[in-house]
Amino acid sequence: MFSLSHFGFGHGSAGEHAHHSDGMAFADSLTFGHNGLRYKVDLGWAKADPVVAPVINSHALAEGRDGLIYVITDHPKNAFFVFKKDGTFVRSFGEGLVGGHGIEVFEKDGEEYLIHDDCGCHFEAEGWNAHPSNGRVTILKTDGTFVRHLPTPFEMGIGEAGDKRFMPCDVAVTPQGTILIADG
Known part of the structure; x- marks a missing residue:
């Protein structure tokens, strides 16, 4: 990558x-x-100022119905960059959402949402965090407004004793609205 x-x-x-x-x-x-x-x-x-929109890595991108391109990053200052199709930088958001690895854009009741996959391997501005943690899947509106965290398998009582790592690496949403999460 x-x-x-x-x-x-x-x-x-x-x-x-x-x-x-x-x-x-x-x-x-x-x-x-x-x-x-x-x-x-x-x-x-990509026409973005790295001081305004710093990035370490990006693992995925998706296009919204309005043609905007949402790029997920793993920089602690911003989880998402938004671009026009010509590469013009629109905005960034998602400070505090870390470990960005997967993204999905989906629609429910006429409104568009983003899914942010935190794989649990976190970057700091200086490099890798030496202590990986459990990942998390978060739903936001396309303007960056937090909607909810999805429960981890451990929060739902799923998993074997000692198995304490959840590393969501990608998501998909079925036409019926079921969210599928790849743990890997």
């Missing part, structure tokens, strides 16, 4: 080189794919 810094966050204009976290430069573009499908990375797409 690449960090968002590899995709143009805070690394000059599209014509300059972005850098790996180890300092090695990327070329101006990167193409990747599988089974004949090819995707080109636009290193200048």
